[in-house]
Structures are given as C-alpha cells and as structure tokens.
Amino acid sequence: MNIQSNQPATLASLGDSMPFRHILNQARDIVLVVAADTRILYANQAATDAYGHTVAELLAMSVQDLRAPDQVSLVQPQLTTAFTQGISFRSMHQRKNGDQFPVEVSSQKLHGADFEAVVSIIRDITDTVAAENSILTSQQQEQCLNEELRAANEELTATNEELSQSEENLRQQFEELLAKESKIRRQNSILFSLQETAIGLMQRQNPHEVLSAIVADATRLIGTDHGFIYLLDATGKVFRRTHGLGIYEHDIGREISASHGIVGLVRRTGNPAAINDYPAWKVRNPDSVQSDEIQAVLQVPLKSAAKVIGTIGVTYCDSDRKFGEEELATLLPFAEMASIALDNANLFESYSHELAERRSAEKSLQAMIDAIPDTMFVLDEKGRFVDCNAGKGFFNLPRSFFIGKNIEQIFPSAIAASLRSLISRALDTGVLQQVEYLLPHGGEIEYYETRIAASGKHEALVICRNVTDRKRMEDQLKHLSLHDALTDCYNRTFFEEEMHRFGKLRDSQVSLLMCDVDGLKIVNDSFGHDAGDAILKNVADILRASFRPSDLIARIGGDEFVVLLPVGSEKIMVAACSQIRKNLQDYNVNQPTRPISLSLGYAVGRRAPVDISALFKEADNNMYREKLHQKNSARSAIVQGLVKALEARDFITEGHGDRLQNLVEVFARALAVPEHNLPDLRLLAHFHDIGKVGIPDRILFKTGPLTDDEWKIMRKHCEIGHRIANSTPDLMPIADWILKHQEWWNGRGYPLGIQGKSIPLECRILAIADAFDAMTSDRPYRKALAPAVAAAELQRCAGTQFDPELVDTFTRLLGQH
Incomplete structure (x- = not known):
C-alpha cells in the first residue's frame, strides 16, 4: 500500500502484513505501528490501557497527539531516523486525561508486501525514572555542602564583578558625555562655518572663482587635502573634471561617461554616493581613477533646477578614515548652497554677456530672459522701467504692469529710494550693487535680494531674487547654533557667551539661578530615555512659565538648567524660586505617576563689575547643598510615583499586594524567620514587580502568548527593579531580592539562572506565596482555583520551580488554617 495516501490506514487494511497481532495484543508493552506521516496504523491492548483512548480513537490520531507538548517537535526527526536506521530514545507521553508519564521507545522499520511503516515498542518507565x-x-544532597561553599565564593566574585562593572559603567557614561559635548561643539562649528562659507560663495560672481572656492571650502569642511569638481558638458553625455586639489591638482580635464563611475551613480540617483572601499571599487569599475593612494571617496550632487549638473568630490587617502553620517550631514547642505552660488554666478555671467549684445540679438536675448525664473528689470537713469522679465518669483505680475512706470510706483517709498540710490551708484562707478529688503505677500513677509549692474551708459540691469527659503535656512542654522535641540532653551555655548559679556560690563547687576533635575536616572532606567527627555522638556516649560520672556534660560548639561537675570535683588530671586516651586507643585498634582523634583540654588551679584565665574560657582554650590538636603525625599517621591504608575497599569493585581504581604509574613513566622527581617520581607512583597513600570504596555497587557523577543523584554523587569531599588535608600535593602525573585529552584529561572539555596530564602518564600495567591484569585481569563487545587499545583512544581522543603511547610500551614 502507499503510506503517503490521503486514505486512512488501519490494521485491517494491512491485511496479512501483521500476522502476529494476536500475540502483540497480549504484550505488556505498548506496541504502535506508525506511518511516515505520523498516523497510527495499529495499537495493541496495552496502548489503550496506558493512554486511556480506545483503539478506534488511537487509529484516528497522530503519534504527535500522544507526546507531551514540549516533545512534539521531536517526533518527525525521530520517525525519519527510525525509517533509515532504527532508533531508541526516552520521551514523555500524555494520557487522555492530560497526565504525563516517561517512556522508553524502540522503533524499527516494518516492511510489508504493499506498505512501509515503523513499529514502536513503548515501555512505561515511571518507576525507573523515580528510582x-x-x-x-x-547525590545532590552529598554535594550540597560543597555547592553552598562554592555558591558563597561565587557570590563574592559576583559582587566584585558588579562593583567593577559599575565603575566601568560610570567611566563609559563620563566618556559618552564628553563625546556628546565634543559632537555639539563640532556641529556648532560646522553650522557657523557653513554660514560663513555660504556668505563668501554668494558674494562671488565669476563661475570659475566660485568653483575654485567650492572645492577649497569642501576639503576644508571635511578635513582632507584632496577634492575635485566634475561638471556635465554641453552634450550631457560626459562629465569633465574642471577643478582639483591634492592628488587631483594635476588631473584636471579628465573625462568620464555620464553613466559610468561614481559620478554616473550620483547623476542617476540624484543622491550622494560614498565609496569607503575604493581599492575594491576600482577593480570592479576599470573606468574609475586607478590610483593606489585613494582609500575612500564621497561625491555629492551640484544641481540646477533640480537636475544634477556636476558633483563635488572629496577623498581620504588614509585607510583608517571613512565617510559617515557626519561628513554627509556637513557636505550635503554645503552642496545645496554651492549649487545656488554657482547658479547665481552663471546667471550673472550669462546676463552680463547677453545684455552687452542685446541691441544686436534682441529676440534671442528675450527668449533667454523669459526662461529665467528670477525677476529682471532694465531701468533708465531716472528710475523708469524700460524692460522687464517678471519671472516666477515677483508676485507673478505681467510685464505690462511695470513698463513705463517709475520705481516709486512699484516699490514702497523706503525701498524705492534705496534702489534709486544704488542705480545711480552702479551707473557712476560700474561696480555691482547689492541690497536685501522685505516685502509683504499673501499675508507673509518675504525676503528679496536685488543686484544692480550697469548695462549701458544710461541703463541698469536689476535682478530680483526671492531668497525667503535661504533666509529661513540661515535663521534656522543660527537658532540651532544657540539653542538646545531637545528643550529649545539656550545652549551652553550661548550661555557662556552671555556670561562673558556680562562679566565685561561695569555698571550692570546680574543674578544666577541653578536648577538640577533630581532622579532623572531613575526615570531613564525605568521608562527609557524618551520619558527622561519628556521630563526635561516639561522642566523647560515650567521654567519658561516662571520667568519673563526676556530672561535667559539655558540648558547647560544633561539635567542642569541655569537662569540669568539682569537684577541684583535677593528678594527677586527668592520670589523666583517660590514661583518655580508653585508651578512644579501644580505639575506634580496633574502628573502623580511621574513627579518632577528640582534642586535650586541662586547667587546674587550685588556690586558691579560682577565676577561672573565666582557667581556661577556660588549658585552651583547652593544648588548642590539643597540637592543633598532633599536627595532622599526626592527619590522616595519618584519611587512612589513609579508604584502609582504600576498600580495604574496592572489591572489584574487589585488587593494582591496587601494579601501577599500578610501571606509572606505568616509563612515566614512558620519558618522561624527572625522578627527583624519581616519588615523587609513585607516590603519585597509590595515592591517585587516595580520593574514592570519599564515594560511597554503592548507587552505587559498582551492577551496572546509573548514572542521570544517580547519575553526577553519582559524578563528585564527584574533588572529594572534592581536599578530602581538601588537608587533609593528605602528599597536598597531589598534590591538583591528584587533582582532574584524570578529564579527557579532548578536553575531555569531568570535573570541569573541560579538554583537551589543559592536563591535567597526571602525570594523562595515570595515565589510560593505569590504563586498561591495568583492561583486562588480571580483573573479575567479564569476563575480562582480552590486552595487544595492550588496546593497540589505547588507540590507538582516542587523541586523545579519551588523549594520542595518550603512547599511542604506551606501546604502543612494551609492545612492548619
């Protein structure tokens, strides 16, 4: 028969292939005949006795249905081995009533005239396993003393390792702070350099000079000696290297197909391209520069009207340097500004050339002018519009609107007067004139840049460009260089500049108020750094609500703020502190689960000139003094807030904390635990799951089974709770118990995987009491179990999850009550 057939196979369908089935029915061991697809083809009487299923039920089942759930995945590999070479193994099988029992299985391939199957002899080895x-x-009892000594030594070793790890963590955090400060300074320097570079490029009018400046500025910004520029030729088929520095200085004029190499990649995508393994790249791309010096290349696009017209390239010749996010974030905005500057220079060069030939090529010139998006005017020496191209950037007004009118009829009087003066100067000197001004449009103010050049003895060319986007970008760059990106308060750089400025004034008064956020590390450890960032933003809002808009509020460190006030009054500073505390209290009333605590300290400069550095140190010392006074209360308030957050989130634990505290106390007294240990044990019962405040709701409240990745996150609540407990004196005595309260007697718990009496007694007591209370309480998905059923489940898990001796004591205690 075909054992892969979709038709069920039974002993009857095997025909004469099982001549000994009467003998097999008399056997004491279980005998099963199994097909390759795991279906049961035959089962003897011992099988029905052992599993509790009838023969008909067994023949309708798969052999997987007889396995314990955690053994099912092994069935198919074992069956395959049985077919090829036979197999013997131990496993756990499951009766119809759900009970599991150990078995020893011996399986061999069974050949028939028209079928292939496996015959398995299965023996119940419950007594053998018990023995x-x-x-x-x-053997374990004999080794107990040695294990306890070894455990004590391991605990000492672990404690030493924890101390070493804490020291290493502190060192790493300090290094991270230094790296962040260095990064901020670098970013500020880059922003300032980009602003200065943009101004320098915009002031150049000759395209060749602009390109030379572009490649020089690009290499300076990136910190390399090697850079170049490719420009697309008139045919649009070839890129030509027009400028180069370093190793490219003598390779000017090199040409490459517009579709090949790195420059071709940039043209196709319109995006930057970084090659950090150039030696491998040049092997795959023989058209590329075959230089052994080049190790990494970065090219960014030069664009005009959104099309790639060339690239700016920079190169590292050191094998240990690579192009990353920082270099890209620097060069990309620079390339955008360089594209604008090159566009500007090309436009001016083109305009000047075309206007010189205007009289002899009127049609060609007009066609070109009509295609240019900028607004261009030709005005005579009296300020009258002779010709114009309204372009797309000057309110979309038609040409007829301007022709024949005076400049005063178009522009506001102040702007018109300025433009008239510049036109006269351009005609008198022949020097390009430039001016910026604001014009209202559509309910908003827009920025315009106008350049004026003499185009004849009595006429001037006036080019107007809407530079609103550029101005806004410059304003944004300036804002970012002076403000903290997270809180939008001023940053440390600006604050230090203001301190320096006030220090030079000889007739001014100044006071400083220092603010430090208490317990920010607890919030970061519990809820994550996003929650910590939210706290910092809320602190900034509280400070802004407490002071005038003109007062300087700056964030100068991770959790430090400072307020600089141009006053010299103790009374005003006391009032300011009171206002902050009032606003802080109002916030905490509305946010009880995540309260904020601030330590404040101020210093008043009563005499000018003020020693600003000494004033800062005095305010800092006063703030630190207050921080020491309220350190414990602040941390306790934060921990209580965390408990409230846990109670608000964990809807299944109503009354659980109180019952568990009473239960562990009664249990501990029965075990003769010293009286002075009982308060800490009750504290553990209340706070053992405090680390769950750091677990996302999507995992904590998930109705279905957790994935492996979700379990990894859930199991972190012990370590989160351990960090929280170590952060407050009230919980510090139970921090180690919180860390180990999910450990199992057999070592299969978490997070440390310790076993036996290496687990603190308090944790073993809590594990039994917590499990009993959970089983005997109603849950959304089931009703409470009877105490006797719960006690039986504890006995079943004794020796695996729970301390067997303690389980015996607990069940006896239940019987007494």
Whole structure:
C-alpha cells in the first residue's frame, strides 16, 4: 500500500502484513505501528490501557497527539531516523486525561508486501525514572555542602564583578558625555562655518572663482587635502573634471561617461554616493581613477533646477578614515548652497554677456530672459522701467504692469529710494550693487535680494531674487547654533557667551539661578530615555512659565538648567524660586505617576563689575547643598510615583499586594524567620514587580502568548527593579531580592539562572506565596482555583520551580488554617 495516501490506514487494511497481532495484543508493552506521516496504523491492548483512548480513537490520531507538548517537535526527526536506521530514545507521553508519564521507545522499520511503516515498542518507565531521581537526589544532597561553599565564593566574585562593572559603567557614561559635548561643539562649528562659507560663495560672481572656492571650502569642511569638481558638458553625455586639489591638482580635464563611475551613480540617483572601499571599487569599475593612494571617496550632487549638473568630490587617502553620517550631514547642505552660488554666478555671467549684445540679438536675448525664473528689470537713469522679465518669483505680475512706470510706483517709498540710490551708484562707478529688503505677500513677509549692474551708459540691469527659503535656512542654522535641540532653551555655548559679556560690563547687576533635575536616572532606567527627555522638556516649560520672556534660560548639561537675570535683588530671586516651586507643585498634582523634583540654588551679584565665574560657582554650590538636603525625599517621591504608575497599569493585581504581604509574613513566622527581617520581607512583597513600570504596555497587557523577543523584554523587569531599588535608600535593602525573585529552584529561572539555596530564602518564600495567591484569585481569563487545587499545583512544581522543603511547610500551614 502507499503510506503517503490521503486514505486512512488501519490494521485491517494491512491485511496479512501483521500476522502476529494476536500475540502483540497480549504484550505488556505498548506496541504502535506508525506511518511516515505520523498516523497510527495499529495499537495493541496495552496502548489503550496506558493512554486511556480506545483503539478506534488511537487509529484516528497522530503519534504527535500522544507526546507531551514540549516533545512534539521531536517526533518527525525521530520517525525519519527510525525509517533509515532504527532508533531508541526516552520521551514523555500524555494520557487522555492530560497526565504525563516517561517512556522508553524502540522503533524499527516494518516492511510489508504493499506498505512501509515503523513499529514502536513503548515501555512505561515511571518507576525507573523515580528510582533514578532518588539516586540523583542522594547525590545532590552529598554535594550540597560543597555547592553552598562554592555558591558563597561565587557570590563574592559576583559582587566584585558588579562593583567593577559599575565603575566601568560610570567611566563609559563620563566618556559618552564628553563625546556628546565634543559632537555639539563640532556641529556648532560646522553650522557657523557653513554660514560663513555660504556668505563668501554668494558674494562671488565669476563661475570659475566660485568653483575654485567650492572645492577649497569642501576639503576644508571635511578635513582632507584632496577634492575635485566634475561638471556635465554641453552634450550631457560626459562629465569633465574642471577643478582639483591634492592628488587631483594635476588631473584636471579628465573625462568620464555620464553613466559610468561614481559620478554616473550620483547623476542617476540624484543622491550622494560614498565609496569607503575604493581599492575594491576600482577593480570592479576599470573606468574609475586607478590610483593606489585613494582609500575612500564621497561625491555629492551640484544641481540646477533640480537636475544634477556636476558633483563635488572629496577623498581620504588614509585607510583608517571613512565617510559617515557626519561628513554627509556637513557636505550635503554645503552642496545645496554651492549649487545656488554657482547658479547665481552663471546667471550673472550669462546676463552680463547677453545684455552687452542685446541691441544686436534682441529676440534671442528675450527668449533667454523669459526662461529665467528670477525677476529682471532694465531701468533708465531716472528710475523708469524700460524692460522687464517678471519671472516666477515677483508676485507673478505681467510685464505690462511695470513698463513705463517709475520705481516709486512699484516699490514702497523706503525701498524705492534705496534702489534709486544704488542705480545711480552702479551707473557712476560700474561696480555691482547689492541690497536685501522685505516685502509683504499673501499675508507673509518675504525676503528679496536685488543686484544692480550697469548695462549701458544710461541703463541698469536689476535682478530680483526671492531668497525667503535661504533666509529661513540661515535663521534656522543660527537658532540651532544657540539653542538646545531637545528643550529649545539656550545652549551652553550661548550661555557662556552671555556670561562673558556680562562679566565685561561695569555698571550692570546680574543674578544666577541653578536648577538640577533630581532622579532623572531613575526615570531613564525605568521608562527609557524618551520619558527622561519628556521630563526635561516639561522642566523647560515650567521654567519658561516662571520667568519673563526676556530672561535667559539655558540648558547647560544633561539635567542642569541655569537662569540669568539682569537684577541684583535677593528678594527677586527668592520670589523666583517660590514661583518655580508653585508651578512644579501644580505639575506634580496633574502628573502623580511621574513627579518632577528640582534642586535650586541662586547667587546674587550685588556690586558691579560682577565676577561672573565666582557667581556661577556660588549658585552651583547652593544648588548642590539643597540637592543633598532633599536627595532622599526626592527619590522616595519618584519611587512612589513609579508604584502609582504600576498600580495604574496592572489591572489584574487589585488587593494582591496587601494579601501577599500578610501571606509572606505568616509563612515566614512558620519558618522561624527572625522578627527583624519581616519588615523587609513585607516590603519585597509590595515592591517585587516595580520593574514592570519599564515594560511597554503592548507587552505587559498582551492577551496572546509573548514572542521570544517580547519575553526577553519582559524578563528585564527584574533588572529594572534592581536599578530602581538601588537608587533609593528605602528599597536598597531589598534590591538583591528584587533582582532574584524570578529564579527557579532548578536553575531555569531568570535573570541569573541560579538554583537551589543559592536563591535567597526571602525570594523562595515570595515565589510560593505569590504563586498561591495568583492561583486562588480571580483573573479575567479564569476563575480562582480552590486552595487544595492550588496546593497540589505547588507540590507538582516542587523541586523545579519551588523549594520542595518550603512547599511542604506551606501546604502543612494551609492545612492548619
């Protein structure tokens, strides 16, 4: 028969292939005949006795249905081995009533005239396993003393490692702070350099000079000696290297197909391209520069009207330098500004050339002018519009609107007067004139840049460009260089500049108020750094609400703020502190689960000139003094807030905390635990799951089973709780118990995987009491179990999850009550 057939196969369908089935029915061991697809083809009487299923039920089942759930995945590999070479193994099988029992299985391939299957002889080895476990328990008891000594030594070693790790963590955090400060300074320097570079480029009018400046500025910004520029030729088929520095200085004029190499990649995508393994790249791309010096290349696009017209390239010749996010973030905005500057220079060069030939090529010139998006005017020496191209940037007004009118009829009087003066100067000197001004449009103010050049003895060319986007970008760059990106307060750089300025004034008064956020690390450890960032933003809002808009509020460190006030009054500073505390209290009333605590300290400069550095140190010392006074209360308030957050989120634990505290106390007294240990044990019962405040709601409240990745996150609540407990004196005595309260007697718990009496007694007590209360309480998905059923489940898990001796004591205690 075909054992892969979709038709069920039974002993009857095997025909004469099982001549000994009467003998097999008399056998004491279980005999099963199994097909390759795991279906049961035959089961003897011992099988029905062992599993509790009838023969008909067994023949309708798969052999996987008889396995314990955690053994099902092994069935198919074992069946395959049985077919090829036979197999013997131990496993756990499951009866119809759900009970599991150990078995020893021997399987061999069974050949028939028209079928292939496996015959398995299965023996119940419950007594054998019990005897083996008894022997193992005796051996474990003999080793107990050695294990306890070894555990003590391991605990000492672990404590030393924890101390070393804490020291290393502190060192790493300090290095991270230094790296962040260095990064901020670098970013500020880059922003300032970009602003200065943009101004320098915009002031150049000759395209060749602009390109030379572009490649020089690009290499300076990136910190390399090697850079170049490719420009697309008139045919649009070839890029030509027009400028180069360093190793490219003598390779000017090199040409490459517009579709090949790195420059071709940039043209196709319109995006930057970084090659950090150039030696491998040049092997795959023989058209590229075959230089052994080049190690990494970065090219960014030069664009005009959104099309790639060339690239700016920079190169590293050091094998240990690579192009990353920082270089890209620097060069990309620079390339955008360089494109504008090159566009500007090309336009001016083109305009000047075309206007010189205007009289002899009127049609060609007009066609070109009509295609240019900027607004261009030709005005005579009296300020009258002779010709114009309204372009797309000057309110979309038609040409007829301007022709024949005076400049005063178009522009506001102040702007018109300025333009008239510049036109006269351009005609008198022949020097390009430039001016910027604001014009209202559509309810908003827009920025315009106008350049004026003499185009004849009595006429001037006036080019107007809407530079609103550029101005806004410059304003944004300036804002970012002076403000903290997270809180939008001023940053440390600006604050230090203001301190320096006030220090030079000889007739001014100044006071400083220092603010430090208490317990920010607890919030970061519990809820993550996003929650910590939210706290910092809220602190900034509280400070802004407490002071005038003109007062300087700056964030000068991770959790430090400072307020600089141009006053010299103690009374005003006391009032300011009171206002902050009032606003802080109002916030905490509305946010009880994540309260904020601030330490404040101020210093008043009563005499000018003020020693600003000494004033800063005095305010800092006063703030630190207050921080020491309220350190414990602040941390306790934060921990209580965390408990409220846990209670608000964990809807299944109503009354659980109180019951558990009473239960562990009664249990501990029965175990003769010293009286002075009971308060800490009750504290553990209340706070053991405090680390769950750091677990996302999507995992904590998930109705279905957790994935492996979700379990990894859930199991972190012990470590989160351990960090929280170590951050407050009230919980510090139970921090180690919180870390270990999910450990199992057999070592299969988490997070440390310790076992036996290496687990603190308090954790073993809590594990039993917590499990009993959970089983005997109603849950959304089931009703409470009877105490006797819960006690039986504890006994079932004794020796695996729970301390067996403590389980015996607990069940006896239940019987007494």
